[in-house]
Amino acid sequence: MLPLRPALLAAALVAANLVHADVPASAPFTAAQQHVIQQLSASEVRAAVPKIASEAASSVAKTIEGEKQAIEVAKDTLEVGRKSVDWWLTALGLLMAVAGIGLPIWLSRKHDQVEIKLKEADTAKQKAEIALRHAEQLVESFSKQTSLIPSADDITGKLSTEVLEKLHKVKPPQVVTLIEQAWDAHRRKDWKTAKPLWELLSLIEGHDHNVWFNLGLTLVHTNQDWETAASYFQRSYLLEPTAKALHNWGKALSDLASSFSDEKKDLYFVQAFEKFAEADRLRPDHALTYNNWGAALAKYAETLSGSAKREYLVKACDKFTKAIKCEPESATAYKWKAFVLEALAKFLEGAELEDKLNEAAELRLKAEEMESQTS
Known part of the structure; x- marks a missing residue:
């Protein structure tokens, strides 16, 4: 209901x-x-x-x-x-307005900053190119200049009148006097006097490759500071790439290597071998290069043992053979080859051993005969 x-x-x-x-x-x-x-x-x-x-x-x-x-x-x-929708629409409108105004301004500033950086980079590039051209011009001008200072390894007497006249035409009298004094001391093998004179000339005539070469030779003859001597030959080579600078550079490095017993020894010997190889490329069939190269290989072999030692002794023997071929009257090459053959004989037995020792003895005898004829 x-x-x-x-x-x-x-x-x-x-x-x-x-x-x-x-x-x-x-x-x-x-x-x-x-x-x-x-x-x-x-x-x-x-x-x-x-x-x-x-x-x-x-x-x-x-x-x-x-x-x-x-x-x-x-x-x-x-x-x-x-009202909430209106607020969000207003906020969105304001945000879009700000973005519409601020974003272009921000992009404009970034664009200006990029333009400034690009201009700075372009300016730096232009300066670098100008400096490079200037350096190339200097190198070219130096390379075209013939050294008026003779190489000390060619010394046979006093500076000729012709050389002195050329020097006086282009250099101050005080500099010419220093060159004469350094040359004379070098000729007399007065290394203590020659060294400071060449050092002084290196400050005045640092663009002359023979100044650095002659300074390096004074250190070689006095067995002093092989590392510095190597740096002097390096400067000489950079100013004027010559085989004589390279093989003397290599010799200084090999002598420097002999003063070490760690990994530096191997490093300097390898660098020395590279310099000798480059010298041989610049001036093939040069007895002095082969003698220095062979001596470095023999020295390195003495730091090794077994098959490695034998390998480098064989290489050294080959260099002395080439030196004798280039300069048959070189007693130094005969003596070095005799030394290497005697070292190789230790790896032989029987008839081969006897043959090596006999060959070494003949070479030593020939070297003694050559030295007696020149004394």
């Missing part, structure tokens, strides 16, 4: 329908509802209508009020949402 208030409301609505329309009372209700309605008398319906109507109006009013409140809440929510 339906609750009372809904039932009464239903009865009122039915009564109203019965009065104003011909619609059957049972049309909008279920069978159970129809049964309840039928039990109500007409007088009860009429008596309940005002009360029912009042209650219905109050219920409707409350429903409407609730719906109004819900609509207000929804409106407030929508307003808050709209």
Whole structure:
């Protein structure tokens, strides 16, 4: 059974329908509802209508009020949402405006900075190219100059009148005097006097390759500071690439190597061999190069053992053979080859041993004969 208030409301609505329309009372209700309605008398319906109507109006009013409140809440929510959307749109607009203004400015500044760096790099490149051209011109000018100071390894006497006249034309008298004094001391093998004179000239005539070469020779003859001697021959070679500078450079390096017993020994010997090979390329078939080269190989062999020692002794023997071929009257090459053959004989036995020793003895005898003829 339906609750009372809904039932009464239903009865009122039915009564109203019965009065104003011909619609059957049972049309909008279920069978159970129809049964309840039928039990109500007409007088009860009429008596309940005002009360029912009042209650219905109050219920409707409350429903409407609730719906109004819900609509207000929804409106407030929508307003808050709209304001939030407006805020974000405003913020996004401002951000885009800032980006639209700031990004081009930032890009413009970066572009300017890159342009400045490129200009600086281009300026530095131009300066470097100018310096390089200047250096090349200096090297070319020096390479075209013929040294007026003779090489000390060619000394046979005093400076000729012709050389002195050329020197006086292009150099101050004091410099010419220093050259004469250094040359004379070198000729007399007065190394203590020659060395400081060549050192002084290296400060004045540092562009002359023979000054450095002559200074290096004074150290070689006094067996002093092989490393410094090597650096002097290196400077001479850089100013004027000559075979004599290279093979003397190699000799100084091999003598320097002999003063070490660690890995530096191998390093300097290898560098010496390279210098001799380059000297041979610049001036093939030069007896002095082969003698110095062979001596360095023999010295290095003495620091080795076994097959490695034998290998370098064979190489040294080959260099002395070439030296004898280039200069058959060189007693030095004969003596060095005899020494190497005697060292190689230790690896032989029987007839081969005897043959090597006999060959070495013949070479020594020939060297002694040559030295006796020149003494």
